[in-house]
Amino acid sequence: MCGVVGVFGHTEAANITYLALHALQHRGQESAGIVTSDGDHLHPVRSMGLVGEAFSKREIDELSGQMAIGHVRYSTAGESAMKNAQPFSVEYAHGAIAVAHNGNLVNANDLRRKLEMDGSIFQTTSDSEVIIHLIARARELEVEHRIISALKQVEGAYSLLFLSENKLIAVRDPMGFRPLCLGRLKDSFVFASESCAFDLIEAEFIRELEPGEMVAVDAKGLRTYRPFRQEPTRFCVFEHVYFARPDSHIDGRSVYRVREALGRALAQEHPVEADVVVPVPDSGTPAAIGFARASGIPYDMGLLRSHYVGRTFIEPQQSIRHFGVKLKLNAVKEVLAGKRVVVVDDSIVRGTTSRKIVKMLRNAGAKEVHLRISAPPTTHPCFYGIDTPTRSELIASSHTPEEIARYITCDSLGYLSLEGMMKAVRAANGGVVEAERSHCDACFTGKYPIEFRPGTISSLRRVVN
Amino acid sequence: MCGVVGVFGHTEAANITYLALHALQHRGQESAGIVTSDGDHLHPVRSMGLVGEAFSKREIDELSGQMAIGHVRYSTAGESAMKNAQPFSVEYAHGAIAVAHNGNLVNANDLRRKLEMDGSIFQTTSDSEVIIHLIARARELEVEHRIISALKQVEGAYSLLFLSENKLIAVRDPMGFRPLCLGRLKDSFVFASESCAFDLIEAEFIRELEPGEMVAVDAKGLRTYRPFRQEPTRFCVFEHVYFARPDSHIDGRSVYRVREALGRALAQEHPVEADVVVPVPDSGTPAAIGFARASGIPYDMGLLRSHYVGRTFIEPQQSIRHFGVKLKLNAVKEVLAGKRVVVVDDSIVRGTTSRKIVKMLRNAGAKEVHLRISAPPTTHPCFYGIDTPTRSELIASSHTPEEIARYITCDSLGYLSLEGMMKAVRAANGGVVEAERSHCDACFTGKYPIEFRPGTISSLRRVVN
């Protein structure tokens, strides 16, 4: 998964982009990058690591210009990590162009093969570079039209920001899988994957880009385009369940309110007699609060999260039990001892972490442990930009909730139903009328909105933007 | 402030120390260090930064031996930072010795001056080195007795761990300002500032060292000493209010339960009509839960804390309002808009952060903001190991709560009373009888348990262990 930021017309464009990326840090911790334009040249900087570590003050200061795009990227394996860091920028016949991409193309491999046979040389294994080569070969004069020509050839999920010497162009794919917001900061326009980035830089949220919309900003102002055939909307429901920050407002609703509503619905679908409701912090917190309110069971912080979990931890040689989880979470005995505990989380992936948490709660004295998940079982991988494991690793793809409960060793396990989830999501939309199937729920249902040939999947998943 | 760890008799002593330091990371983020002994030589490694960044795998692997002590240290200013990182280790006539110190000596300058006039050469500006020179000059044969001889000359707060080639020695000062716990990990003994470190390494908590107790461990086993004149106990109450981790059990009680009790007492002392209780996360969370329960007002997460706040952030040139706080916290509009909000925090230092938080809550739509502090006003600096600002910087040293409320722009401000705080702390002790004045409350009252000459203060405070 990734996050993107764009700024047009601000004297501190690089710095504003840097701050906004910081607010989107949860969308990608592997690498970060910023490209600015001073009107004549692009100035790039890319680095592995967190935003706060990736750039030096001097590097930011040298990014001159009043236009910028930025990118944070989720952890992927392998040596190509640095090479695939974004924004990706090149010089070509018509000047310079940079791109920041959140999403995943499903026909990237076919397009790449065709371009290479015609003599194109690729620098990365990223599907985003395919778009750049299509732009370089496009015959149109204006960069907007070269971009449109290129994007008409690609299929998949994308929220894109392009930067040329003097234009910033934002595009969202026709189904609108990934979020992209437009805001205003004094006299400048800003773009960001989530609205929480605007809060930090004190920008005003204007609106989200619509699925299939392209917005171009230059010295003459902002223009909007609708170049693609209209498609049904398929916003990623997992952004609501887990991925987005709870203080963001995307897809027309508050993520926090969606999550609290999921917790309330969960309490109604899977009630239980218990003494305390505890979240798996921090992602399970809003749903746990919702569960506690709907059920009337007291909410308490039975699990504490450490703030100091680095990514390169030196493991002990001996097997400390449940080590990975212990580093991040610790149980508070006084909250749990002798209690019947409801523990609320957003999802179960492989089941190993949940199993460790249940053990940790029991070791702290919990009499009963009831696990409640604020979404349906995760049964299918995502091909539109979220780096989920393969199907065989997803425990729910091959096991029933009962089997999972036995493996996890909880006293009961309750998943929110697909209907319950979608009802809660829709209700959080303040009553706006939406189509029956307005979201992509493929990770829960296997119903993929865009077709793809099976052979392309493994390589596609090599690089998630 | 600092944290200390000791391990005796474990084949992975360095690794266990590393992990335990990780659990004490909240007690010091500036530097970290470990010294092991292989029975013949000490092996030290010290580095600036967090535990997870300070050491490489290779460095830890090279720390051979089954005995170790470790130290994390709070941020202090200046170039001497690396030099003053601990554990401090030397070779002297009788072999090698290392020390890890949590606390602060009040007569260190006098002792140092005297030692230097006799030809001693100091390597650091740390008061811990004074102890080492006193040990080097002691005439006793056994290291325990040299340590006793040295400590009889110093005054102040200390929880100390010493490591010689074949002994681990732990000491707590006669008044017991700082915590120090003893545990067992299989066949090895472990020491740590707080019990939460034992949870991570799966050690069993045995007991806390008593004030004035010295414990020595070597191949022959564990011996305990009582070398000092008995003094009244003065455990630091601020460890309960703010400093210790809530999942720790120190001073004979659960920190989490103390904090929840402080919140309950606060609700009784300063009730208010409101719609929601929100904590300043994470330190205000247990007190906010206590406040919510005692008052019956719903608890909610109106402020979200970012997990990605690094220490070297590049600030924007333009003034983003309340920038520092924004990087760490963001308000959730949906929780706050139109509401009368009680916000619970543990202390007000300069007042600037509280002021920013109140503004942030109001910008998110809060109709009323009522600030509740789960301790009395902080009016005096600490000379026993906590790096509080000077008196002139503490807003409560020169302003009344009413004046502070006006500055902070909250609708009401309520501090917990000294009596309320102490009653809640004592009650959390499970009914054990304690002396009337069992804790150091100097930061709230100015009643310092150990005298010192005013001239020594500023320099003393240069280095806090």
Place this chain on the structure above:
Amino acid sequence: MCGVVGVFGHTEAANITYLALHALQHRGQESAGIVTSDGDHLHPVRSMGLVGEAFSKREIDELSGQMAIGHVRYSTAGESAMKNAQPFSVEYAHGAIAVAHNGNLVNANDLRRKLEMDGSIFQTTSDSEVIIHLIARARELEVEHRIISALKQVEGAYSLLFLSENKLIAVRDPMGFRPLCLGRLKDSFVFASESCAFDLIEAEFIRELEPGEMVAVDAKGLRTYRPFRQEPTRFCVFEHVYFARPDSHIDGRSVYRVREALGRALAQEHPVEADVVVPVPDSGTPAAIGFARASGIPYDMGLLRSHYVGRTFIEPQQSIRHFGVKLKLNAVKEVLAGKRVVVVDDSIVRGTTSRKIVKMLRNAGAKEVHLRISAPPTTHPCFYGIDTPTRSELIASSHTPEEIARYITCDSLGYLSLEGMMKAVRAANGGVVEAERSHCDACFTGKYPIEFRPGTISSLRRVVN
């Protein structure tokens, strides 16, 4: 200027390449790089700095495969330094290919412009990349024929080594500006710019590639091609005068013997009464020995060269006279005091260094200083791979030898004549018959063997391979 190395069929290909690059270090100190092939994939490593600093043991060890090419590069200015480091390697439709280039193309800009208009995207500003794009667009099936097709479109100086997954291909341009040698190391073939590289790796010198020759080595053995129209040979005479190592055998003759012969001829053309002949070490040493022998004047080391001149020296703020030279050379008073001194160097570029040397000799007590240069005046820049300054910076382009002598403050100045130089060079060829004009002498005569349009010069010279 640059140096290239190639190895085919050796189990330690990367290591052998590394050593051979070390022997060619004088041909380029800015950056170094190696690319190996394991039969399936290319493994590249490139770094700024000297060969001995550029690679770690681990990096070399990870360069698996029995084929390799390597490159050292001369210092050029600007941020693009790292980007332009070679070997340059890409993946394209037909697999992977890497190139190492010594020389300079004169029509690179025209070709690049044309390729970009057709949609090619360039990664560097190096003219070598033009060759790669021409190869990627070639329609031939075999890589040899794609390379031939590409090279038929370029003009200029090149000694090239290409590496595909399973072939090593060496090419020398039709005029043979730059050297390229073929050798054998046990069962493997090796290539290097100069034969001195073979001495270090204990390879046997077989022969030099002929101008216009292409040699391809793969599992089937070595094949030679003659794909280009025949041109008159124009080997760079400045390689003999200054650039190549004296222990190399290139252009069919010993560089050491050529230089000694230049010194002898110089003594005959510009005799002088003197007490001692001293070289400007180390490049002037063989010519000074030749001068001493032909003249009968004793040879001595009046100037000592420091072995510790780094490239990043911190200069004093005050003006130490002749500072730059002092760091590298120091005069030995005992050799010089009261003497009439002949000092022998290979060339005068701007004149500033020679002036400083003359002053240094006089300060050491020299009674007379007679400067002798073992080549004609350098009047024109090189466009075929040597990074000489622009014409306006070459003192001999606008001043007579008399004016130069006055500026340099020597008592007499003697340049070897063009005829004298060429006669000495030819004579060193052991009597082999050569064409009247067998060498490029453009830097002394301005007679450039390949035409170019004036507009292309400045940009061409941006990157010298």
Place this chain on the structure above:
Amino acid sequence: MCGVVGVFGHTEAANITYLALHALQHRGQESAGIVTSDGDHLHPVRSMGLVGEAFSKREIDELSGQMAIGHVRYSTAGESAMKNAQPFSVEYAHGAIAVAHNGNLVNANDLRRKLEMDGSIFQTTSDSEVIIHLIARARELEVEHRIISALKQVEGAYSLLFLSENKLIAVRDPMGFRPLCLGRLKDSFVFASESCAFDLIEAEFIRELEPGEMVAVDAKGLRTYRPFRQEPTRFCVFEHVYFARPDSHIDGRSVYRVREALGRALAQEHPVEADVVVPVPDSGTPAAIGFARASGIPYDMGLLRSHYVGRTFIEPQQSIRHFGVKLKLNAVKEVLAGKRVVVVDDSIVRGTTSRKIVKMLRNAGAKEVHLRISAPPTTHPCFYGIDTPTRSELIASSHTPEEIARYITCDSLGYLSLEGMMKAVRAANGGVVEAERSHCDACFTGKYPIEFRPGTISSLRRVVN
């Protein structure tokens, strides 16, 4: 071996020291350090590596003050390398003091043991620190007198520079083993191990310090002291043979002229019929020139030295014959083929390098190889500051010249006699009358001028300053 530099009264004291250290780089390549004083505080910087790599521009700029001392240090093994880098500086009761030491104390271990029993704590394993502790315990008021009091207790070889907040003090031991020169740079005084350092910084050479002399410089000017009992002079003859730079003037004579005279004497003692005299560059060059002149055999550069030999070279796994030497030297076939060659070097240590050089000359075609050494056989280790191997590693300690010649495979081997060497050294003194035994020749004779107990030797040799 080490080199020292001092500057008093120059606005660019750090920079001048840095440059002078650069000129003394041959005396120590392991570490480099500078300490300045601004009148109130000392500012130190120390680093591993060559002078040109050890410091950043910023580090030098931050060394404020008009007084400085500097140190370069020879390579020694082990982890203590950085800790033992000099100048060594401390704060003690009377202020701050730094020391830079060239030489070796022979009673350091005894003194250290005694100091530690009295409670002193040492930071390094360097014998220089003993001097500092003696100073710290001295009762005298003035730093000069504390230094005298300390030095009266030590025995051995030392050329020392001390820096306090406002004084620079230089001392040479009573026997004068190591050189130390005094110079003037405009209004400031400068000190350096060798006069070649003055040439680079354009200082005027005044004189050498006399054995047993102490010179103190402060705001009041320069004072000289003679605090020690007079001893016979024992200047190290190996400085002339090998260690010092040939452009230096030390011990009252020109090192270059001494070496040339050694070569002349060698030609007389060991004449041979030959075609060419070649030096082992660079240290053998002056003696080879002397040999050629005295014998009438032509001098030529048959061995070329590479300028790019780094210290961390990655060796090939396969055995390239004589690899270590090949990296540094290469033979020039055209000079050697078919010739009877005299090769001149300054010493044979283990014999392995000489053996490789002889093989290299023969491989290049030499018909005969006659090795001539411009000093007697090296039979004993040095305990006064030169890091020679132990006796058992010195081939001449257990083998006759005939046996050595056989091992080295040369056709003949000739060492200069002790008498021949001393005569040449004395003659180079311009006729000044010297005592019969004016130099230390212990490495050739085993006659050590200062007694020591055998047990102390191995540890003494751990650290050579």
